[in-house]
Amino acid sequence: MSPQDQKKDDAVFPGGNYTYTWTVPEDHSPTADDPNCLTWIYHSHIDAPKDIASGLIGPLLTCKKGILTGTSQRRQDVDIDFFLMFSVVDENLSWYLDENIASFCTDPGSVDKDDEEFQESNKMHAINGYVFGNLPEMTMCAGDYVAWHLFGMGNEIDVHTAYFHGEMLIIRGHRTDVASLFPATFVTADMIPSNPGRWLLSCQVNDHIQAGMGALYEVRPCSRQAPRSTLKGRVRKYYIAAKEVQWDYGPSGLDQSSGKQLSEAGSPAEQFFKRSHYQIGGIYWKAKYVEYTDETFREEKKQSEEEKHLGILGPVIKAEVGDTILVVFVNKASWPFSIQPHGVSYGLSQNGVSVQPLHNFTYHWTVPQHVGPTPSDPPCLTWMYSSAVDPVKDTSSGLVGPMVICKPGTLDDSNKQKGIDKEFYLLFSVFDENLSWYLNANIKYYLRMEETSVKKDNGFKESNRMHAINGFMFGNLPGLDVCEGDNVSWHLLGLGTEADVHGAVFQGNTLQMNGMRRDSTNLFPHTFATAFMQPDNKGIFEIYCQTSNHYRAGMRERYSVSKCSKRDPAPVLRYKGVRTYYVMAEEVEWDYAPDRRWERERHNHSAESYSNVFLSNENGLLGSKYKKAVYREYTDGTFQTPKARINGDEHLGILGPFMWAEVGDILNIVFKNNASRPYSIHAHGVLERETGQPQAANPGDIVTYRWEVPERSGPGPNDSACVPWIYYSVVDPVKDMYSGLIGPLKICRKGVLQSDGIRKDVKREFALLFLVFDENQSWYLEENVERYSHGNHRDINLPDDTFVESNKMHAINGKLYANLPGLTMFQGDWVNWYLLGMGQEIDVHTVHFHAETFTYKNGKGYRADVVDLFPGTFEMVEMLAGNPGTWLLHCHVSDHIHAGMEILFKVLPKPEPALEVVNYSEETPPEDESQKVMLFGAKLAPGQVEATVIILAVSGMVLFLVASFLLGVVIYLEKQRRLRRNRRSILDDGFKLMSKKNQGI
Template structure:
């Protein structure tokens, strides 16, 4: 029934066939003979491949009916080959690449720069890494990927680009898949498709919700519901999946490969998260022959047909035999229907109010009435038993926190897991496991694969035994924690079954990791947390719940928006508002947190552990992002006694009750707390109310889109003042820094700090960090203490609280003290070792601070700022970094002014209307959602300027709501981000409550676009430019050529194919004439550099002498300033 929505042609429905524009490849510039491409590419363009130091030369001829271009990701290009139209200050030839008119030609050149790009790629891809080349003109003028000009681009290690098939089999050893909801409503060809394919085109209403839904095609390479052809591979042969996502806010994808695991960035998994412009290469060795499913496990996308089939074939006579089974682990699990209470304690543990208290946040979900169910529901859950009689349940106090979750299943590499499942419920269910290997007989998911699978439909009253294995190549990698977190669930109807309650945790561990009782060696406490919005509207038991709990079932409208919202339970393990029991531990315990995501595209969770930090693969964090069917393992060693919060920082989820408490007790003679022996860093910060302009220069918006006025641009709703549009100016509250406790003089911001915008004001910084609407950038080193003297100069209570650090005085209760209007309070933050960079982190890591008086409204109103914690010895005596040249802070967030404390004042001030009589419209709500970078939209963020060769760090901050998925893209540059290894990219994924330091060396002079790659956000103005000023030295290319050669020379890489006759000798190395010439050229360049340096130094000394003489005569103070 779901497929009919998208695939059926009708009077006012287009169906499954659309006109599109695609890339095609030809043999030469006559464009007369097309080069065939693999069927599995679908509507994607041909795969482009190159090796290190190759050059891509793309001859584009536009046979389409409108202008297009080609823009690549992850490769080097100059301004004349960028293929992107935006105000970058260029003209002439550098603008010709921006678009190619119909019938026109253009040649793009992308050299593969050895130093900038290729070297770091060795760390995270076996041979080739996947990139993308979307067209950028139409990307900026329409929702991306709807035309559909996108192709895959691979950059490979030397000698590997031609390895495209498995020798002797014809089977491919690499596939490229794009997951995207292709929204045909935003295609250039929508009107043509309506007229061509709708049976009665005159009856089409393009604004009709049903029509628009039918045109959102949940596709993999342009195919839906398993229609993607040609995914065939050989068993026991390594191969690669090159994966990426494109699209809008709802393009949150969990790509799941049934029956197999893979490694990606040295992590073992069977699901990978994909977001707009996210590129992932996954290495797999298929083990189980058969036809297997690839899906996006996000509920709406699974139903919408985002699935394909891949065939694992037996290509060799002698397949490798399975390793002997080291251990059999038996579990007995039943599905049982239960009456579940989402709030068994009856009150909100954070406010003390009853869960159904009138006006409370929890009342929406816990009020029972005529047409409301309340907080109790009939559900079904997995229950563990001790043996096959299913008479005695397994239970221990440690399991108390599991809630709705099924029993924990654990296995080590080499084990066989035997799960006997008894269905005690009233309909068919199954068990489908992530992270393990199994035959078709033990698969718990039904689909058309040609096999009988009794385990996919276990009927009521029946039992079935699943047999799963953990092969030698299926366990944690060296980069993984000792145990990987997965989940198991019922997949008979994966959406309804899981919303009804059938889900449980599964651990796959290294050998000899588990004790005889199944606990983890070296771990004192294990906790399993499922973050999921249980949608009771989509439960098998909805009608039963309506009949059982509403006052008058006949008055229930199941499609009523308020009724549906009341049934969306923002739960952790099935509990809301602090009602989750059992999260207790001792100080200094070694704690393993196993975190699981599940649900729909709203289930984007920013999990935050207040009061302590966690170790994620050698990096220090205090939270992580979760998505449906993705999971993570985090290690913690709490060092403070007290009660702390574990919450989802996604705003709606936090308000909806996805927040709980964990308690750390002093259980044994613990050591005294470490004394802070570092620097006491003093800041004077105030909360001030200001008039904030998101776009002071509104003319930049039409320039972005190459149109005549902003009334016609996508930005009109955000920039214009009208009957129901406030415009770009709003009253807000921001953190501001002062010079002293008198709070009379702001610290002056320098030119380098111009970009800070909403992040707040900071004193002069030589290295530069920009954010005016963000609070001041605070620096600290491990061992320091930060003392905040905070004055509330605003009109309502606020506070200041930080992530990652130790808040002194908050041990007894988890809430930060608030400061009333006009008051001054002092907040002290200690920075212990566990708050600083982990062993594989960069020198400084990013945290954030904000007001927690009302976390959501305070942040939307403007109170947020960055905190950077560095290793010892990183900061100079002024508290500034001495290891880099420049630092920048960027907050990507949709500021929802509808949720600001100042909404009514803004209506009065800018619309001149009584807010109590004002009728909100859809236009008004949209216009108040400002898609900002540091509080600025449409290229209004200034100050992102650096010099060629500068070493820069960028502190990226994600906060906000379900729409705040941000894929931050730097044009023309790549950066390093760290996990346990270095990874290079040009897009970084940000989510609410996540922060990252990325390292970028400014190597490509010019003005370049920096934006969120989510299509909706580009249109709404989440974009700016950054500028790299060209260095005065003209010898950079000579240096580059020399270092390229020397790198290859030192690793004895004999790849200089132009030089074959070895005749010379250099430090024990035999050289060809060509190699000798290169070394001579290199030394010549070095000599020129040294000579030029000497001349420059001589000129500088001469000039400085004259300058000192003049300054000394006129103003000694200015001479001192110049000298400093």
């Protein structure tokens, strides 16, 4: 096929046509653990964000053999399929924006396309292109087998939690009633509806609820019998009231990490805790769910020491499969409130019934078998309940609590989980007090002023966004104390807006989730996780949100691990292997996009390239070059010889060396700081014996870090053979990382790796970091302004929006617009991809591999071509390269595509077996004549002598064998000749005898 023919499908012009041929080979088919049909999409890809915003997108299914019937292509295994796209359709990106303005605006000439309110009005929070319940109603029968094919598409704000009110789903073997969707995330969910009625299907992200991202589906009581379970368990009764309280986000008055006052000038906490004419401070009027002892609601139930950590959360509601839950609710607050649960069954008459102030209502919920944990789930599932009269304002006011639903026989008589020593419940949420019912009351009470004069001030709004865990900030959450060796269950919840993208990290110890090893998990509004920990590392450690702006804003607490006398000492692990790395921090000039040819060819559809704001160094912008600090590996402790990046390691780009270890190893990191400010190295996953932050190395210092790799640092029972981690400098975790100090680490099962660190069963391994490097937060910002700005650098306005945006480099391993080299493999190679996510709220990345699929572990093995990454997410996927060509690998978030978060990987055709060819360098070093030896009258080097002798010996042996063979042949032929002569002599004698007898006759 000619290059011209290969280009025909790249762009089909108006009036033209092209027939696409797509195949579904075996290595693209659903795995044994996948559902029978997988959800995918198709869309136009000339300028993907603009094409999709214009409407060109649709669903695609690929199914296992035998699932589709004949030419009708109907599925045999389900009764009905539904296809739903959750997307904030940005009409500002549409190719038809100007036409739409001309057609639908009453005064087209007055429209300012850059006006923020105009742009916001064109962001349509839609399900299949409909808002506010206008999607044609989806109807099914109770007992039907229903397949939901869900996908997200769009931009950074397209963080969606699709909540199916009234029914339950199975997704990848796990029970849920929500599905997390992001741009180019595809989910196949199975449902057998059992609850007749018209139910809401909505995105539970606060902004999206308000903007109308909801639809209705109806379950009809048809002839088929819906699944029913006999309830033979306990009736569990709870007495809960909504009560108004003054809530203190920082009751100690201190940042427990630094020891500074929360209101100290210049501290990160000052913005939220300082009291002034335009700042409320850290205490707010809120509503809280409070448990009472009985139906009189006179006496509050006293919290135990183990419940002190609940903070703003309501009481824990627990039940087992087969139980009935009765919640007697009294509203002692000033606004109508309710209690609406996830994870249980209830009828329409019980669906978030609103209770007026000073009134009560009894909610009746059941826990039949079909809402309980599946065999693939942990013994108890984490859920949440909240007020839903106004889902946004009610939860922002504080009305939220945890709920746990367990398998039968899991809870003991005191309602505690058997086999678990400690249970903790943590809600990660940015409580936006601007959205609370009590905002006006807080302004009047604390600021002594009328509310209207301050509510529009941006500084005031930001000061009211409290980045909290259970309603506490900056280490003020009490009661997170465990013993070494305890079995600890962490129940984690998310709530809030599209900014509530949380990477919940547990420093110092690791977690196990669905049989997989982690030290973090991602949380979004109305999502939940259950994690198990058996701490082996004594000390005080942080639990924090990895999202960097949340970390800075105080979303970090502390838990302690103590040596307790109640347990026998843990067996001492004997470490067998010691691996040493010599790593230097050095300052370099880094170019994010040294070659712009690919970018100019691909992104040339508009008058001004999307890349100009990031790569141009005109009009007060800095361009693509920045001073940065990087980790680089050296051959030994003299730090004289850098270790060359060869054999594919070029792909690491800005990353430090790809470190590796097996379970049972010790890693010694000899670190020299050759930069101009203090730095360090800290790793996720490994066991660092130092309590608190690792020692910082001042400029010129050498520090050795010791990382132990016990069993809990390696793969869990349901993991692949290796798990990815990450390391970076933590003197200032945010500024150090954005300055460039970050690198990959993998830990593997014992015996999995070769001596060079590559897995024995794979051919290639690549580590990719998806991170928007925010150069505005780098230690070197001022130096970069002085060095790379044209003209007078003092004229640059650092807070200017365009300047700030120009310094956010949407990079893969520190490169933009296909500038990353080294991603090459052969057809038929098994390839491991270690994919790493860090950063802040905008770092929502959906990593899409064109033309190839991969398998990944989530308890079992599943097929996909997109990986979701968030701050603190480290994933490993396995690919069998099967499609020769040069293919795109990119983040599918619209803004990130335009901003250059794209690279290329190359699959070469499977090589033919070839003779070994030895190439001699033209620049051979001069030979040392004194070392040569005389042999047969010629001077030869020692190596040549050895080779000559070997060749002669081998040749002599071959000649001897040939001669022996020939001699044997000669002897054999001689014997045969003699045998024939003897036979002939015998025959002659026989004929003579016969002749004599005849003569006698």
